[in-house]
Amino acid sequence: MSTVILLREDLRLADNSLYDLAVRRGDPVLPLFIWDDAAWGDWAPGGASRWWLHHSLAAHGRSLAKLGSRLLIRRGPTLEQLLDLRPSRVLMSRRFEPAARSFDDRLAKGLKAAGIEVIVLANRSFFEPSDLLNGQGQPYKVFTPFSRLAMNLLPSLPPPLSAPHFLKAPVVWPESLNLEALELLPKRDWADGFARLHQPGEEAAMARLERFCDDSLASYQERRDLPSIDAVSQLSAPLHFGEISPRQILARAQAESPALAAPFIRQLLWREFAFHLLWHFPATPHQEWRPDWVGFPWRPADAGLLRAWRQGRTGFPLVDAGMRELRQTGLMHNRVRMIAASLLVKNGLQNWRLGASWFWDNLVDADLANNTLGWQWVAGCGADAAPYFRIFNPVLQSQRFDAEGVYIRRWLPELRSLPNKLIHAPWQQPLLCAAAGVQLGRDYPYPLLDLAETRAAALAARGE
Ligand SMILES: Cc1cc2nc3c(=O)[nH]c(=O)nc-3n(C[C@H](O)[C@H](O)[C@H](O)COP(=O)(O)OP(=O)(O)OC[C@H]3O[C@@H](n4cnc5c(N)ncnc54)[C@H](O)[C@@H]3O)c2cc1C
Secondary structure (H helix, E strand, O other): OOEEEEOOOOOOOOOOHHHHHHHHHOOOEEEEEEEOHHHOOOOOOOHHHHHHHHHHHHHHHHHHHHOOOOOEEEEOOHHHHHHHHOOOEEEEEOOOOHHHHHHHHHHHHHHHHOOOEEEEEOOOOOOOOOOOOOOOOOOOOOHHHHHHHHHHHHHHOOOOOOOOOOOOOOOOOOOOOOHHHHOOOOOOHHHOOHHHHOOOOHHHHHHHHHHHHHHOHHHHHHHOOOOOOOOOOOOHHHHHOOOOOHHHHHHHHHHHOHHHHHHHHHHHHHHHHHHHHHHHOOOOOOOOOOHHHOOOOOEOOOHHHHHHHHHOOOOOHHHHHHHHHHHHHOOOOHHHHHHHHHHHHHHOOEOHHHHHHHHHHHOOOOOHHHHHHHHHHHHOOOOOOOOOOOOOOHHHHHHHHOOOOHHHHHHOHHHOOOOHHHHOOHHHOHHHHHHOOOOEOOOEOOOOOOHHHHHHHHHHHOOO
């Protein structure tokens, strides 16, 4: 008799319903991660996510070793690998991505047919996406009423579960691959800097939560839109990989002060809303949520614009700073994500899927629900989205949210010598920029798009 814990985005011991149940059942526990190329549909983890996953699995393995247990690693078809272990039961958490849902349904059928008990548990979010429905029994399409209901229900959630103190080991451990055999680390040098910046794993996630609650929770509401300062939690990757649970975050933030925690918790509810939308509208990673946007005349992919956007060389400093932050750190501040995305899909009229797939490959927090919601929100085609006429002006946004140019100078060293009055829109004063040591067209590009013209074209494309 043994219980397999099939780990996916559940890489923590505390507040993990899978470990909790496994311990209560009392049989030997086999924590297992399987890399299965067929498990992801079109959304296999991108390069940056694989880097995080590698280190998160390593950290989880170390935590298990402290309990006298091990992380088993396998590669290949999931059902085949599970049958090879001949467990009496398999515990796994419910996933919300369309390909993962159908994969897990097929897997459960296969296991049951082989006489193996399968238990699927809630383990990823405050609420199951199917649980919150409006007064008519329909899914929510607008965030505010969804978040109001969710906020009211938060006090009824049970407290986080404790981590197990001990996991019963099998008499003989089954074979396992080394983590390196999964080849998750990129061959390219682009992720080298990640190791200096990020520390994947449960312990580091809890430490980050502590630090955020001590230093930044109280000022979160005022400062969360300022990309130059460390004002946000940076818990998105730990949340995606399940190194920390939303209930743990809720408990810690509310212990600080329920009133101070509220704006931060509200932001966490966007993640719940994204899961809710993805669950009820599973076509949205590929298709515009609003039917009147299906068939929208996106311009054909513009290779030059896309290359410049990806490299952070569009000529719009705030956008370029964000795109370089993304490439170098695997993250980008939320406000800058919105502005960079808006330049591509609204001014550039490029299909949002092109931007979404670049983010998918480059974000360490790439998450199908959140990324789809973010891109459809900016494009204007999502459920609760910025209207088509809301087109971020990257210069005004820069003046407002990075007034001193601190964020821009951090990521665009070639503009460091520019004074604040030139740094947001250098092309407006090329001679002054040259006098300050920046030759436009040589040291930094002129903008690739005319903001006024492209704004008018974006409005016209909606036929307004
Ligand atoms: C175009 C675009 C693409 C995005 N792609 C992703 C993605 O792939 N993965 C991802 O996790 N987030 C994505 N986001 C949402 C958001 O930018 C990040 O969650 C946030 O920047 C993470 O930083 P943080 O953990 O410091 O956030 P905090 O401000 O500290 O917020 C705490 C947590 O709340 C959740 N959250 C906050 N804002 C949002 C939001 N707007 N939507 C959904 N959840 C939110 C996240 O889980 C976050 O970790 C995207 C946003 C945009 C505009």
